[in-house]
Amino acid sequence: MTVWILFFILVIGILALDLGVFNKTPHIISSKEAGKWTALWAALAFAFSGVIYGLYGTDYIGNPTNLTQSTAALKFITGYLIELSLSIDNIFVIAVIFAAFKIPQKYQHRVLFWGILGAIVFRGLMIGFGVTLIHQFAWTTYVFGGFLIFTAIKMLFSKEESAFDPKKSTVYKIIGKFIPITSEHDKERFFIRTHNGKKAATPLFVALLIIEVMDVLFAVDSVPAILSITSDPFLVFSSNIFAILGLRSMYFFLANMLEKFSYLEYSLIIILTFVGIKMIAHDYMHLPEWASLTFIVICLVGGVLYSLYANQNAIKQHPSRDEE
Numbered sequence: 001m002t003v004w005i006l007f008f009i010l011v012i013g014i015l016a017l018d019l020g021v022f023n024k025t026p027h028i029i030s031s032k033e034a035g036k037w038t039a040l041w042a043a044l045a046f047a048f049s050g051v052i053y054g055l056y057g058t059d060y061i062g063n064p065t066n067l068t069q070s071t072a073a074l075k076f077i078t079g080y081l082i083e084l085s086l087s088i089d090n091i092f093v094i095a096v097i098f099a100a101f102k103i104p105q106k107y108q109h110r111v112l113f114w115g116i117l118g119a120i121v122f123r124g125l126m127i128g129f130g131v132t133l134i135h136q137f138a139w140t141t142y143v144f145g146g147f148l149i150f151t152a153i154k155m156l157f158s159k160e161e162s163a164f165d166p167k168k169s170t171v172y173k174i175i176g177k178f179i180p181i182t183s184e185h186d187k188e189r190f191f192i193r194t195h196n197g198k199k200a201a202t203p204l205f206v207a208l209l210i211i212e213v214m215d216v217l218f219a220v221d222s223v224p225a226i227l228s229i230t231s232d233p234f235l236v237f238s239s240n241i242f243a244i245l246g247l248r249s250m251y252f253f254l255a256n257m258l259e260k261f262s263y264l265e266y267s268l269i270i271i272l273t274f275v276g277i278k279m280i281a282h283d284y285m286h287l288p289e290w291a292s293l294t295f296i297v298i299c300l301v302g303g304v305l306y307s308l309y310a311n312q313n314a315i316k317q318h319p320s321r322d323e324e
Contacts, residue, residue, distance in 0.1 A: 003061045003234065011120070011241060018113065028105045034252035041246030045080050048242060049073045052235070065232050074289035075230040076239050081296050082229065083243035084250070085271060086222045088264055091251045093214050100166040101203035102185075110188050111208050112248040118212045119219075119244050126216075126223050127236050134231045144224035145279030151221050152272035155265065171213045175206055221272070228275040229292070260311050267303030271296055 055061045056072040067075065098108055133140045166172060175181065182200040186192045190205035226236050254261070274295060278285060 003055060007234075007238060011245070014245065015113070015117070029109060029249075029252040031253055034249050037249035038246060038253045041242070041249055045239075045242040045246065046077065048238070049076050049080075052076045052238070061234060063232070065230065067230070067232065067235075071289055072232070072235060074293055075232070076235050078289060078293045078296060079226045079229045079235060079239035080242055081293070081300070082225050082271065082275065083222055083240050084246065085264075085268055085296070085300055086218070086225060087243060087247050087250065088254070088261075088268065090215065090218045090247070091254055093218075094211055094251055097166045097207050097210055097214070101207045103203060103207055104185065107185075107188055107204060109248060109252075111204055111211065112251065115208055115211045115215065116244055116248065119215045120241060122212070122216050123219055123223070123240050123244065124237060126219050127233065127240060130223050130227050131231050131233050131236065134227060141227075141279050141282060144227060145276045145282075148221070148224055148228070148272050148276030148279065152269045152276065155269050155272070166207070166210050169210060171210050172206065175201065175209055181206055224279075225272060225275050228279040261304060261307040263307040263310060264300070264303040267299040270299050274299075 050073070053069045053073040056063060056067055057069045063072075094112070097103075098111075103111060130144075134144075180194070180198055180200040182192065182194050182202060184192060184194070184200075185202060185204070188204070190202055190208070191199055192202055194200050222240075223236075226240060230236060274292075278287070278292070
């Protein structure tokens with residue numbers, strides 16, 4: 001329990017520094033600044049794998065699945081990479097939501113900050129529920145595995161994300177039934193008084209709630225994916241949280257470049273299929289952790305490299321689009 005408490009204190013401390021010191025004044029986050037923060041968050045996650053290695057050699061942390069130190073560290077890194085890669089679709093949806101509600105760039109960080117706080121709570125609840133199910137009912141492993149394969153197939157043949165309209169979503173309609181909504185902005189405020197004196201939710205608050213709901217929907221895919229790696233509660237939760245913490249900077253870094261990495265979608269499909277098969281065949285397929293990690297890294301790097309290659313070919317075929 002002490003380790004869990006210290007981890008929560010670490011997360012709260014990081015978030016406090018983020019909003020209270022480094023981003024105290026709203027400003028437009030450039031790709032260069034976002035790139036530095038993305039690298040920093042990734043470095044912190046990999047550094048924390050060293051903490052994991054040390055912890056799992058002691059009695060300070062519960063080790064329900066009897067993992068060795070090196071295996072625990074590798075599972076943490078693998079889970080972190082899976083969660084980070086599955087966040088790419090989430091980034092695309094966030095960009096659509098911000099565009100639909102015309103959220104100024106310098107206030108987008110504030111929305112994502114509060115969105116992350118909610119995501120930590122919801123992910124914690126879903127992870128706890130998922131881990132409990134797997135430990136109590138072993139057959140749910142097959143259900144999760146089948147669901148991941150189904151999701152991969154759906155991603156392969158569906159392009160629903162490109163047609164997503166936040167203002168026509170069920171969430172938006174429900175919010176409107178309980179809270180008056182205004183299209184007016186007032187800096188960072190989530191609520192303002194309208195001309196008729198009524199309190200109404202600004203586009204920032206509406207965007208925040210829709211992002212929260214979308215994160216829960218994405219977690220339905222990502223939580224089973226990481227449970228395919230390990231059912232150790234601390235490893236699942238900590239790797240998930242580090243991925244969530246790095247989501248904001250990765251959004252600002254990738255939001256304007258998503259089209260350049262269009263083939264990453266296929267990498268995610270392959271990864272989801274792989275982890276789904278791994279869950280279903282866990283009684284027969286026993287891959288070492290380094291093999292799973294290597295496969296995931298190859299998929300991600302391959303998707304990035306092929307996307308860049310395809311973009312270069314497109315530019316050569318259409319030189320006039322070089323400036324796009």
